[in-house]
Amino acid sequence: MSAAKNLGPKVGEMVERFELVKAWLVDPVSGREGPGEIVVTDGVLDSVVWLEGPEAEGVTDRGVIVAPGFFDLHAHFREPGFEDAETVATGAAAAAHGGYTTVALMPNTQPALDEPGILARVRLAAAASGSPVEILAYGAVSAGRAGEQLSAMGELADAGVIGYSDDGSPVKTPKLLRSALLYAGMLGLPIVEHAEDLELTAGSESHEGYVASVMGLAGWPTAGEVSAVSRDLAVLADALGDEPRARLHLTHLSTAPALDLVRRARAAGLPVTCDVTPHHLAFTDEWIAGARRWAWEALAEDGTSRDPWIDGALTAGPYDTSLRVNPPLSTADDAAACLAALLDGTASAVVTDHAPHTIVDKEVEFGKAANGISGIETALGVLLSLVDAGKLPLARAIAALTTGPTAVMVAAGHVPGSAAARPRGLEEGVPADLVIFDRSGRWRVSSESLLSKGKNSPLIGRELPGRVLLTIAAGRLAYEDPQADLG
Amino acid sequence: MTTGSAVPGAPAAGWHHRHLIDLDVVTWPEMELIMQTTAQMKGVLARPIRKVPALNGRRVTTLFYEASTRTRVSFETAARNLSADVVSISTGTSSVTKGESLVDTVRTLEALGAEILIMRHAVSGAPYLAAEVFGGHVLNGGDGWHAHPTQALLDLFTMREHVPGGDLHGRKVVIVGDILHSRVARSNIWSLTAAGADLWLCGPATLLRGFDRWAAQWSGGKVPGHGKFNVTSDINAALKDADVVMGLRIQRERMQGGLLPSLREYAARFQLDAERVSLAKPEAIVMHPGPMNEGVEIAPDIATSGRAVILDQVSNGVAVRMALLYLLAGSHDEAHTTEPGR
Numbered sequence: 001m002s003a004a005k006n007l008g009p010k011v012g013e014m015v016e017r018f019e020l021v022k023a024w025l026v027d028p029v030s031g032r033e034g035p036g037e038i039v040v041t042d043g044v045l046d047s048v049v050w051l052e053g054p055e056a057e058g059v060t061d062r063g064v065i066v067a068p069g070f071f072d073l074h075a076h077f078r079e080p081g082f083e084d085a086e087t088v089a090t091g092a093a094a095a096a097h098g099g100y101t102t103v104a105l106m107p108n109t110q111p112a113l114d115e116p117g118i119l120a121r122v123r124l125a126a127a128a129s130g131s132p133v134e135i136l137a138y139g140a141v142s143a144g145r146a147g148e149q150l151s152a153m154g155e156l157a158d159a160g161v162i163g164y165s166d167d168g169s170p171v172k173t174p175k176l177l178r179s180a181l182l183y184a185g186m187l188g189l190p191i192v193e194h195a196e197d198l199e200l201t202a203g204s205e206s207h208e209g210y211v212a213s214v215m216g217l218a219g220w221p222t223a224g225e226v227s228a229v230s231r232d233l234a235v236l237a238d239a240l241g242d243e244p245r246a247r248l249h250l251t252h253l254s255t256a257p258a259l260d261l262v263r264r265a266r267a268a269g270l271p272v273t274c275d276v277t278p279h280h281l282a283f284t285d286e287w288i289a290g291a292r293r294w295a296w297e298a299l300a301e302d303g304t305s306r307d308p309w310i311d312g313a314l315t316a317g318p319y320d321t322s323l324r325v326n327p328p329l330s331t332a333d334d335a336a337a338c339l340a341a342l343l344d345g346t347a348s349a350v351v352t353d354h355a356p357h358t359i360v361d362k363e364v365e366f367g368k369a370a371n372g373i374s375g376i377e378t379a380l381g382v383l384l385s386l387v388d389a390g391k392l393p394l395a396r397a398i399a400a401l402t403t404g405p406t407a408v409m410v411a412a413g414h415v416p417g418s419a420a421a422r423p424r425g426l427e428e429g430v431p432a433d434l435v436i437f438d439r440s441g442r443w444r445v446s447s448e449s450l451l452s453k454g455k456n457s458p459l460i461g462r463e464l465p466g467r468v469l470l471t472i473a474a475g476r477l478a479y480e481d482p483q484a485d486l487g
Numbered sequence: 488m489t490t491g492s493a494v495p496g497a498p499a500a501g502w503h504h505r506h507l508i509d510l511d512v513v514t515w516p517e518m519e520l521i522m523q524t525t526a527q528m529k530g531v532l533a534r535p536i537r538k539v540p541a542l543n544g545r546r547v548t549t550l551f552y553e554a555s556t557r558t559r560v561s562f563e564t565a566a567r568n569l570s571a572d573v574v575s576i577s578t579g580t581s582s583v584t585k586g587e588s589l590v591d592t593v594r595t596l597e598a599l600g601a602e603i604l605i606m607r608h609a610v611s612g613a614p615y616l617a618a619e620v621f622g623g624h625v626l627n628g629g630d631g632w633h634a635h636p637t638q639a640l641l642d643l644f645t646m647r648e649h650v651p652g653g654d655l656h657g658r659k660v661v662i663v664g665d666i667l668h669s670r671v672a673r674s675n676i677w678s679l680t681a682a683g684a685d686l687w688l689c690g691p692a693t694l695l696r697g698f699d700r701w702a703a704q705w706s707g708g709k710v711p712g713h714g715k716f717n718v719t720s721d722i723n724a725a726l727k728d729a730d731v732v733m734g735l736r737i738q739r740e741r742m743q744g745g746l747l748p749s750l751r752e753y754a755a756r757f758q759l760d761a762e763r764v765s766l767a768k769p770e771a772i773v774m775h776p777g778p779m780n781e782g783v784e785i786a787p788d789i790a791t792s793g794r795a796v797i798l799d800q801v802s803n804g805v806a807v808r809m810a811l812l813y814l815l816a817g818s819h820d821e822a823h824t825t826e827p828g829r
Contacts, residue, residue, distance in 0.1 A: 210697070210700050213697035213701045216611040216632035307704055309710045310711075317615055319612030319616065360588075364616070365608065365612065365613040366610065366612045
């Protein structure tokens with residue numbers, strides 16, 4: 001047993017020998033969790049031992065936890081084009097700090113990732129970073145994400161994209177979406193859709209409702225998401241008649257009726273999956289007025305949202321632009337619907353939609369601020385806050401970050417075990433891919449503690465549980481807490 | 488209190504806000520203090536020489552990102568009446584047109600010596616951003632759809648002048664027009680529900696969006712210090728037995744946005760004309776924050792009738808703004824630096 005600070009390797013180097021005795025192991029593939037120990041030898045997870053009886057005594061799920069490395073289906077590392085906001089290297093470092101070992105990047109770079117040359121550039125940046133965090137990428141659905149014609153989809157598939165998305169925007173027209181679903185289905189890949197009805201949301205600043213009314217913010221109606229999801233599901237159902245391999249994944253859903261539509265579509269057998277984000281699970285629009293209580297603390301017993309003015313819950317300044325995000329933060333009841341969808345399997349995964357921005361794009365008037373939250377380092381802490389509040393079982397939280405994303409990729413047509421669909425369990429004899437965190441170890445979110453270039457987090461200044469001590473990706477060191485002592 | 492003691496040198500007791508951005512954080516006793524101070528300032532305005540040295544040497548800057556003549560002139564007149572040095576920045580002629588950010592502009596104005604920043608901006612919440620980086624006092628001259636606190640306060644003052652007894656408690660106040668886009672309506676909700684008025688908001692459904700929900704949320708009068716209010720598209724029910732009727736400007740852009748069929752149709756259904764206003768109490772007053780579209784939201788004969796107190800609003804606006812400049816300027820010793828913008 002060695003202390004982490006004595007681990008030896010630098011980031012990117014193979015972990016030759018590492019043992020951890022008496023930790024809480026969570027294996028979402030087998031569904032097993034409990035006391036155990038692990039040994040990593042020459043980068044391979046050599047042994048996983050489950051402890052029982054006296055040996056297991058004193059080991060609880062409140063201490064050091066070992067889980068498979070997390071897989072983020074949705075992040076923005078801004079390269080090429082916006083390297084002042086993030087690079088593949090800084091994004092990978094941030095991901096590893098958040099416990100992630102695999103990240104799928106959205107193609108809304110400049111230029112957009114709509115042909116293999118851009119993908120090659122991203123891969124070069126990943127290789128040059130030295131980080132072992134695995135970088136996957138989506139190709140754009142449309143050339144230049146302009147919504148006019150299809151991107152070089154086949155060439156992108158050959159080059160290894162894991163799906164297609166015009167994220168940041170929806171696929172512009174139902175007609176183009178139908179073609180994209182057919183063509184991508186033929187290639188065995190999904191369309192990952194940012195569901196937004198741009199007609200309804202034009203000029204919108206915040207979820208349409210009580211808080212937006214009081215604050216004089218242009219309302220983003222719930223129908224802005226629901227209408228788009230309806231369109232997408234109708235087009236998918238239609239496309240399946242011609243191409244049974246057409247697959248749709250709806251990302252960052254945020255409202256109860258949109259999740260309900262997906263729930264019913266899945267019950268009816270439509271091949272659609274969806275995900276939710278930590279911020280839509282935990283933050284609400286009342287944060288824009290200055291509240292900072294978690295979404296579940298803002299939920300009244302009758303399932304409606306509490307009133308922050310009545311409760312005197314406004315503790316921070318209003319119009320914090322770090323809260324401006326697309327889709328917008330909604331009410332406590334919508335946040336509860338996101339959680340319910342995660343619990344009943346309507347939503348398969350939690351994704352960060354990590355969207356770093358420069359201070360230039362955020363230190364402006366609320367209505368002029370760029371959309372997005374820097375969230376890849378805080379996702380675990382937010383989910384553990386849900387776990388601590390008794391709203392989400394620990395195993396479900398871990399599954400939403402590991403096997404859940406894998407399940408989305410398998411449902412989308414990826415062969416189990418392939419790069420986008422690794423099983424993400426605690427399997428002996430394969431390259432170690434792990435995160436080790438201290439569930440009760442709190443850390444302060446700050447400009448200094450975030451490794452991302454994007455400091456646009458509404459959690460700045462707040463303490464989160466679940467300090468990540470060590471992340472090992474593909475047998476190599478990805479992140480090590482300099483203060484950690486795993487001895 | 489006599490007008491002679493209107494402007495003492497010492498900071499006003501009972502005022503502790505460093506900025507005035509919205510009325511949500513201003514308590515009723517504080518609004519009463521503003522009303523009393525305004526009455527004193529009105530006394531100053533009644534003098535042959537309308538100038539007192541209260542803010543002598545203090546530097547007031549107006550920063551207007553939206554076109555406005557009346558509000559800017561009102562603020563600048565107020566500041567000059569208090570002997571302040573006034574600098575006027577209009578964004579059409581400043582480096583804002585060269586792409587300078589609000590934060591940089593505010594920091595620059597502070598470096599140039601600005602102590603009180605009076606700001607108007609088209610984006611809701613913009614003055615909070617200014618207050619975060621400005622070392623002096625921010626006075627909101629209107630931000631987006633969000634707030635126009637000096638307008639609501641001059642409205643309150645004018646209503647109290649005209650309502651018998653000067654107490655709005657239980658008095659029916661009706662605001663008619665484009666509520667959705669109105670910072671005047673939003674700030675008036677905070678002040679009039681604090682005053683205990685029976686507040687009604689009225690307009691076409693497209694221009695009331697979201698306010699039903701707000702009214703329902705407050706229906707129990709559960710927000711500390713604030714009562715409930717009503718929202719309706721029924722103009723007759725709204726106006727019946729009203730003590731105060733306020734029209735809001737209807738903008739032509741609302742037709743392009745698909746929110747109204749035509750100004751003609753708006754006028755036919757919601758214009759404050761003689762017949763509709765006759766539903767109000769005989770002694771009811773008619774108000775408008777200006778600028779008016781006569782013949783659209785208000786009939787010309789109503790706008791110029793004896794009921795109209797629209798010019799009183801304008802002159803009271805100078806007194807209210809003098810009062811606020813005076814109160815803010817005196818608040819620096821106990822500035823609440825821990826509550827930026829609040």
